[in-house]
Amino acid sequence: MIRIYAKRQTPHLAPPLVLILIYAGCIILGTAALKLPLATTGPITWSDAAFTATSAVTVTGLVVVDTGSIFTVFGQVVVMLLIQLGGLGLMTFAVLILSMLGLPVGFTHRLYLKEDLNQTSATDLLALTRMILKVVLLCELVGAGLLALVFVPEAGWREGLWQALFHGVSAFNNAGFALFPDSLSRWVGNPIINLTIPALFIMGGLGFTVASDIWRVRSWRRFSLHTKLMLTGTVALLVWSALAFALMEWTNPGTLGALPWFDRLWASWFQAATTRTAGFNTVEIGNLSDPTALMFMTLMFIGAGSTSTGGGIKVTTFIVLLLATVAFFKRRANIQVFGRELGLDQVMKVLALATTSILLIMTAIFVLLLFHEGDFLAIAFETVSAFATVGMSQGVTGDLDNAGRAIIMVVMFIGRVGPITLGFLLATRKPSRIGYPAGTVYLG
Template sequence: MLSLFRISYWSPPRVLVTGFALIILFGGFLLTLPFSSREGLATPFVDAVFTATSATCVTGLVTLDTGSYWSIAGQIIIICLIQVGGLGFMTMSTLFAIVLRKRISLKERLILQEAMNQGSIEGIVRLIKRVLIYSLLIELTGAILLAIRWSFDMPIGKAVYFGAWHAVSMFNNAGFDLFGQYETPFVSFTGYVDDPIVNFVVMALIILGGIGFIVMSDVIEHKKNRKLSLHSKVVLTMTGVLLLVGTIVIFIFEFSNSRTLGGLDWDGKVLASMFQSVAPRTAGPNTIDLTALRQATQFFIIILMFIGASPGSTGGGIKTTTFAALIYAVIAMIRGKEDIVMFKMRLHRERIFKALTITMLSLALVIMVTMILSTTESHSFILILFETTSAFGTVGLSLGLTPELTVIGKVLISLTMFVGRLGPLTLAYALGPRAEKELYRYPEGKITIG
């Protein structure tokens, strides 16, 4: 019985779930303390835990504006939670182990395998080292570029702080920003809607954080290996297609909307459409007023948020590879093909079953939370669905509902962010009993489908 409480007895998914939960509670506790708020007052526990959950799960939904409510200490706590949550606490633990020259045990390698969504533990420590190096270099580059640009708008010290803070937030697909003021909170990047430097740097950080460290490593090693893995090909293709389609759809739907793209020149329209296509890939910032979008555009963004980023990345959602597997399965069924082929390689049926399971569990979660919030919150259905999907996809885009949530609503959205970051399947493995191999199979039966 005592072995149940030993970490060594726990499965990797259970360790991940518990680890993230402890980090959230610790971060929430720190944010409740008076020194974390700008006014020097204690923050309500529900709002502090909500913020800690959003930061650790790299979402970006907030009940209190980050720039105007939290003190420098509070903002540093939030960005530390974002960094740990984005890279994963096991990745950060590995960093300390490497620095201290400690051996990575088999158990730790299995947890890292689960955290990075890898098929085996082979080369997992080497991958983690690359993740840390790539992340540091990308965040540093983004910080320098943003600091240089913002040095023209604010004092150099503040520009450096803003550059470093937002580079970490954007690369980890968190969506938190510091541009809110007392008079105009929750403004995000709307002041830079047609600024090419800010837009392209932020979009690059979001995309690099969203494609996944496996793909990043594969692309960098391409010159040596002379080929990309099937996973990388699928991720890069789906990312490109979704970004292109998203840009075109948003541009067409909002072209004549005077409250969004209508008042911008052609360059501004294209830039804003691109940014709003990138942001739903689990990042969260926005350069135009999302509440002014047409409902068709808002619903399209909901679809993008549900799909999300790619496996092994800092983002959430069902993932691009899951969506691709389902699309190819549908095409194979329509064409009467027995095998599901992607880039001249056959996909194992187990992958399709997993993709279908993840999609159905995710859809069930979004539907259930949306139905409950429709009862507890007095707002329109599209607004509630948008907020719920944003929480599940760890996106952070909001139509303004989050600050007005009831206590029940805050708890539900917090749980949704938590499940979205870890993945419904990981959570099911963590909470469920250990799987046992069946010793027999039932006879095959047939039912009519369709």
């Protein structure tokens, strides 16, 4: 008698779900590490540790305790490693470790890496990963070396070098974590700080795809459409936001008004560069005028580039939305830019991403207002900053209770890993078997 046993099918989790579980596991491990006695100078709550770990892994930068005084060097190292893991991408880091150990990278790992890097193809992923490592290490080490010129003379070799390395890693990963309670405000007019820190988070915010294109091609004519849109959009947003900030805050005594005129120019440039992605500041964000705060919320919502260390709906998403609006008024069925054409599917994707993001932010603001009394604009500012993983704060985060912290933590987590899940859903097509006659809906 011959018995035939059916082979059990091993269930496979979708790559985005695996990445979400990995990020969540990293946050849990980070929370446990930060709760260790040797990680802090005094006792902190589990809520403090969990919030800090979530903010670090999601490279946000919102804090409920002062990083420089509450955490020991060990605790600061843990925060820096969480920032590096979250910014570089956990799957990217894992594949790099496997490659260095000479271990094979299987097809499943490539699928996870493809989702983590937001790529449409699994080919050449290892080459892209190695290029990412080179760019990250080069930028962070050069940045730390330049920052050491400022920190070492003030704090000594040991402390100064550590401060330079920590802020170099935090800046490139657009995390916004600083070892000083006033962020970088004491160096508001320092040229090295005002050039090095923005250069790091601008390069980190452009995205690894753009970095790879620049690294290999080095010619504007041969750049991909994505690279051209990112570079053009980034320059336009930097120029516009710097001029707008200077005009609106020039006489505000709480921000630029009390500074020498040359320091006002440095501060305008720094805030314009940091707003979309990084979260560092050289002026008091809580003293911004309402129009400037609203402009900052818009810039944070736009965010950085795809496959970057920054958050937001992404610069290219914002550009495609604008181009789609222009195309509609010109009665064009397709979007034309830089000699290329974008179809309806691209517009549908950016609409889905923008709509989902707005709904999430509005829901979070509504829930926070239900349980936390405070200024509406400040709460909205904090929520948008959490979603865009920017980390700029008007001082609300430290006043939140555990329920409010939990809401902000969820928003930070979704802001970091949510686009991965949404991208997977948009890429999964199920053709409909049923067709319906066309209908008309009156709009506007």
